[in-house]
Amino acid sequence: MTRRTVRVLLLVLACLGVWPVDATAQRRVVWDRLDVEAHIDATGALTVTEAHSMVFTGDWNGGERTFNIRGRQRLELRGLWRVNGNERIALTEDAALGDVDDYAWADRQRLRWRSRLASDPPFADTPLRYEITYVLRGILVDEGGTFRLNHDFAFPDRGDTIEDFSLDLTFDPEWRAPDDFPGTFTRTMIGPGQGLVVNVPLRFVGAELPVALQPQRQSPLLGPAAWALVVLTLAGIGRYFAIEGASGRFAPLETDIDEAWLEEHVLRYKPEVVGAAWDNKVGMPEVLAVLARLEREGKLRSVVGDGGARFSLHLTQGRNVFVDYERGLIDALFAAGRTEITPEIVRAHYRHMGFNPVEFISSGVTFEMRGILPPGTPRPAPQGFVSAGLICLGVVLLGVSAWSTGLPPAVWLLLLPAIAAAIGLSVAASVFRPRLHLGRIAALVALLPAVFAAWATASWLWRLAGRVHLDEPPLTTLGLAGVLVLALAMINMALVGPRSLEVPEVIAFRRRLAAARGYFARELRKPRPALRDQWAPWLLAFGLGPQMDRWSTSHPRATHTNDDERHASRSDDTSESSSSAPAWTGFGGGRSGGAGGGAAWATAAAALAAPIATPGSSSSGSDSSSSYSSSDSSSSSSGGGGGGGW
Numbered sequence: 001m002t003r004r005t006v007r008v009l010l011l012v013l014a015c016l017g018v019w020p021v022d023a024t025a026q027r028r029v030v031w032d033r034l035d036v037e038a039h040i041d042a043t044g045a046l047t048v049t050e051a052h053s054m055v056f057t058g059d060w061n062g063g064e065r066t067f068n069i070r071g072r073q074r075l076e077l078r079g080l081w082r083v084n085g086n087e088r089i090a091l092t093e094d095a096a097l098g099d100v101d102d103y104a105w106a107d108r109q110r111l112r113w114r115s116r117l118a119s120d121p122p123f124a125d126t127p128l129r130y131e132i133t134y135v136l137r138g139i140l141v142d143e144g145g146t147f148r149l150n151h152d153f154a155f156p157d158r159g160d161t162i163e164d165f166s167l168d169l170t171f172d173p174e175w176r177a178p179d180d181f182p183g184t185f186t187r188t189m190i191g192p193g194q195g196l197v198v199n200v201p202l203r204f205v206g207a208e209l210p211v212a213l214q215p216q217r218q219s220p221l222l223g224p225a226a227w228a229l230v231v232l233t234l235a236g237i238g239r240y241f242a243i244e245g246a247s248g249r250f251a252p253l254e255t256d257i258d259e260a261w262l263e264e265h266v267l268r269y270k271p272e273v274v275g276a277a278w279d280n281k282v283g284m285p286e287v288l289a290v291l292a293r294l295e296r297e298g299k300l301r302s303v304v305g306d307g308g309a310r311f312s313l314h315l316t317q318g319r320n321v322f323v324d325y326e327r328g329l330i331d332a333l334f335a336a337g338r339t340e341i342t343p344e345i346v347r348a349h350y351r352h353m354g355f356n357p358v359e360f361i362s363s364g365v366t367f368e369m370r371g372i373l374p375p376g377t378p379r380p381a382p383q384g385f386v387s388a389g390l391i392c393l394g395v396v397l398l399g400v401s402a403w404s405t406g407l408p409p410a411v412w413l414l415l416l417p418a419i420a421a422a423i424g425l426s427v428a429a430s431v432f433r434p435r436l437h438l439g440r441i442a443a444l445v446a447l448l449p450a451v452f453a454a455w456a457t458a459s460w461l462w463r464l465a466g467r468v469h470l471d472e473p474p475l476t477t478l479g480l481a482g483v484l485v486l487a488l489a490m491i492n493m494a495l496v497g498p499r500s501l502e503v504p505e506v507i508a509f510r511r512r513l514a515a516a517r518g519y520f521a522r523e524l525r526k527p528r529p530a531l532r533d534q535w536a537p538w539l540l541a542f543g544l545g546p547q548m549d550r551w552s553t554s555h556p557r558a559t560h561t562n563d564d565e566r567h568a569s570r571s572d573d574t575s576e577s578s579s580s581a582p583a584w585t586g587f588g589g590g591r592s593g594g595a596g597g598g599a600a601w602a603t604a605a606a607a608l609a610a611p612i613a614t615p616g617s618s619s620s621g622s623d624s625s626s627s628y629s630s631s632d633s634s635s636s637s638s639g640g641g642g643g644g645g646w
Helices: 003-015 222-246 259-265 271-279 284-296 324-333 343-350 358-372 384-404 409-413 415-432 440-446 448-465 477-496 504-523 533-541 545-554 563-569 597-609
Strands: 028-040 046-058 062-066 074-084 087-090 102-105 110-114 123-137 147-152 162-171 184-190 197-204 300-304 312-315 642-645
Touching (some): 222 440, 222 477, 259 504, 271 284, 271 358, 271 504, 271 533, 284 300, 284 324, 284 358, 284 597, 324 358, 384 477, 415 440, 440 448, 448 477
Parallel strands (some): 028 162
Antiparallel strands (some): 028 046, 046 123, 062 110, 062 642, 074 087, 102 110, 147 197, 162 184, 300 312
């Protein structure tokens, strides 16, 4: 009993009410037959006529054929007909698909036609026959002396079975196939996911190889474009160093620093303001600097246990002595009227609402920082929309080129180094720009993403310029423009991101602060640094707290001063002369909880200055067998696709 007889029997049973109605309501498309006639002409084009004998069940609109078009392959539809007995009815192209026997392209590779209106009854085992004729170009792959056809003539991407399949493949006289190539193939019961791939080498024996089969040479502009990209990048780097050099950024840092120089250029300003001016931001070091300064002024007192444990902070004066952002920070830390706090108390108080001490001093410190900077209009910040516009333009150019002529697959691989370069650019710019003490070598390192982007793109273009392609599209002028625009966007980001924005006077001021920080850091590497305990707030503001703690841990005997010596080290006047100021002991705070207790004051106090996250937020059949064909789902270099209903 054939499948068609079974379907007729099921339909009769359904009409008699014996078989469940749902069985006939299932949506299904099967092929009674698919007959394919294919011919390769002298130019290498493949002309195909497919005769689809389809059986529809359910509320389908009509049929669908999806073509698998790759690389430089091109599809030309010659016609679509509905076959009714001996009559062939040509379908009409209409994007609306409003009438029966209309067809349209749903996208570049998917062809649809209407066989039923929405108001018509659903199909019930309804046979329909259609013929599709089309031409495929660019499907032969040049293997050096021979051309290979590797084409799937039975689209595997479908939902049901092709019960009977036949293929008749012929060639123009200019082509020679192997003597044992059959040319005719038949199959039965080709299931979903299976196709019929014909894989055969062909020799061209004509007088002259057609232009369509000649290797596709790349644009002659690729080589010059690669050189131009390199030259533009080097010119941009040279211009960057010229501009930054003229601003004074790369001038030598001052090294002749003594206490008088520090008093003139650093210690005359509040430490937290100095810290903000050094790196142009307010963070935890500035909070520590405020606490240390208030302790040196006698308004706070800290107690540090061994190794920084059991840290506590005490109010020694009324809250009315604190002004501006000091009062905001003190009220936030000493909440609920407390006069003594520990990191555990603060964390417990803010565990449900979150807490960031920086927020309480940021605006005030920034305001005072602007007051100490030399006057001048900053240079305009890099315009991010320039690089963003170039990226958008490059994507559009590549998209248009891919839509019209295709692109070499390797073009899309360029997106990986482009993304890596963009990430590197943002990191390099954020790290390098505010650190004015970094010199030319560091600047060159910050510009490495630009060099990488230019090198990757130029070397790829140079290699591509010497290649020819038959099995994939060449890089057209439009595609080349897209690649270059994307590369220039990355290079532009790299060159403007690390650029300093201040006027030369501000740069000179901030570089003096950088020189002071370098002096403090060098002294902390010495057993007996030329430092004073009253300078500790400025060291903390420069982010040298870890270095201070390391020095204290390495030299514990220097911290074994008694309480009188510690109190003597306090001074409300930061310009106290060196003759009356005690030497550096490591700054252990107001009182220590034991010998060496001050050895980790910065680390202990940092527990108070650290932000507290809010709950839930993160911190961090019969066969004609042949070696040239396959009826399974093996891959092919052309053809395939899908079919069914829609």
